[in-house]
Amino acid sequence: MTRDGARSGRGLFVTGTDTGVGKTLVAAGLLRLARRQGLVPIPFKPVETGCDPEPADARRLWRAARPPIPPDDVCLHAFPLPAAPALAAAAAGRRLDLGAMVERAQALAGHGDFLVVEGAGGLLVPYADGQTTADLAARLGLPLLVVGRMALGTINHVALTLAEAARRALPVAGCILSRTEPEIGAHEDGNVELIAALTGRRPLGVLPHLAADVRDDDDRVADAVRDSVGDGLRLLLG
Numbered sequence: 001m002t003r004d005g006a007r008s009g010r011g012l013f014v015t016g017t018d019t020g021v022g023k024t025l026v027a028a029g030l031l032r033l034a035r036r037q038g039l040v041p042i043p044f045k046p047v048e049t050g051c052d053p054e055p056a057d058a059r060r061l062w063r064a065a066r067p068p069i070p071p072d073d074v075c076l077h078a079f080p081l082p083a084a085p086a087l088a089a090a091a092a093g094r095r096l097d098l099g100a101m102v103e104r105a106q107a108l109a110g111h112g113d114f115l116v117v118e119g120a121g122g123l124l125v126p127y128a129d130g131q132t133t134a135d136l137a138a139r140l141g142l143p144l145l146v147v148g149r150m151a152l153g154t155i156n157h158v159a160l161t162l163a164e165a166a167r168r169a170l171p172v173a174g175c176i177l178s179r180t181e182p183e184i185g186a187h188e189d190g191n192v193e194l195i196a197a198l199t200g201r202r203p204l205g206v207l208p209h210l211a212a213d214v215r216d217d218d219d220r221v222a223d224a225v226r227d228s229v230g231d232g233l234r235l236l237l238g
Contacts, residue, residue, distance in 0.1 A: 010039075010238050011115035012173055013137045017148035017157035019121045022178030022207060024057040025215065026147050027118045028064035029225030032218045034237055040112035041065045045075045046101040046136065047089075047120050047127065050082030061118065064218040068111050076104050086126040096128040102139050114237070117142060122157075123164050134168055143173035145236060150179045150206060152187055155194050162199045174235050175201060176228065179209040204232030 014027045027043070034041035043061035058075035077096065079088035089096045109115045117140060119125070119133040126132055137144060144165055148158045158175060165172050177191065196202035205228035214220045226233060 010113065011109070011117070011142045012145045012236060013117045013119060013140060013142040014145045014147060015119045015133055015137065015161070016122050017146065017154065017161045020180065021147050021149040022180060023118055023147045024060055025210070025221060026145070026176055026178065026207060026225060027116055028060055028218060029221045030145075030236060031061060031065040031116055032222035033226055033233065034114045034116075035065065036222070037237060039114045039237070040067065041114040041116055042067045042069065042108050042112035043074050044105055044108050044115060044117045046104070046117065047077045047079070047085040047096065048075050049079045049085060049088040049120065051078040051080055053080065054078070057118065061116070064221075065116070069108060073104075073108065076101060084125050085120050086128055089128070098127060098131055098136050098139060101136060105140055115142065123161055134164065134170065137170055138168060143171040145173050146175040148175065148177050148203075150177050150185070150188050150191060151181065152185060154191055155198065158195050158203075159198045162201060172201065174204040174229075174232055176205060176207060176225075177203050178207040182209045204235070205229040 014023050016023045031041045031043055043065045045055065045058040045061060048055035048057055055075040055078040059071060062071045062074045079092050081088040081091045085096055105117060123134040124132045127136060146161050148154045162172065192203050207224060207228045210224055
């Protein structure tokens with residue numbers, strides 16, 4: 001862990017290659033799988049934007065984990081504007097402090113034994129004063145789980161994200177691709193192999209597109225994540 005890292009135990013920092021790539025779905029599945037393994041998972045969503053008015057993603061994470069903390073503790077900042085945290089905070093007349101986020105993570109981590117932090121968007125999304133998701137991840141000291149969509153362009157997005165993580169010496173636990181649309185594109189067959197060839201890191205698996213009734217069922221989402229990553233689950237949960 002880093003000097004001001006969140007904890008001395010296990011955990012993950014879930015980041016995306018973009019917004020809307022399935023981070024929350026994957027994080028919720030992993031939280032439920034951690035529960036099944038006898039862990040006490042603790043979810044933390046430092047900043048959620050586009051709240052109307054509740055932080056829906058943070059509530060979803062709490063529901064999947066059922067942690068020994070109140071639902072309101074999962075999200076430190078909830079803003080209505082659907083924008084990068086720095087912009088959403090400014091629109092609300094607020095300024096974000098990464099130090100306060102690390103302190104909240106430390107406090108939450110003491111209630112369980114597996115901390116799952118979900119960032120906003122991708123690694124270079126700004127929070128405050130030029131600090132980004134990557135800076136927050138570095139201070140928390142948790143390995144990254146990168147989630148990318150299977151859509152056209154994902155090879156570039158995943159490769160850039162992994163390159164930035166390597167440049168900053170951020171540990172990466174793995175990468176998961178998520179199918180966000182029901183139709184399977186003609187390009188998709190080559191995504192995994194090309195990402196592996198370009199980055200030296202093969203995605204752990206591909207989460208299929210999930211129908212609405214499945215997405216709303218935390219146990220079925222957990223099953224889908226488990227089936228997608230296979231043996232990779234040991235890398236993520238220990």
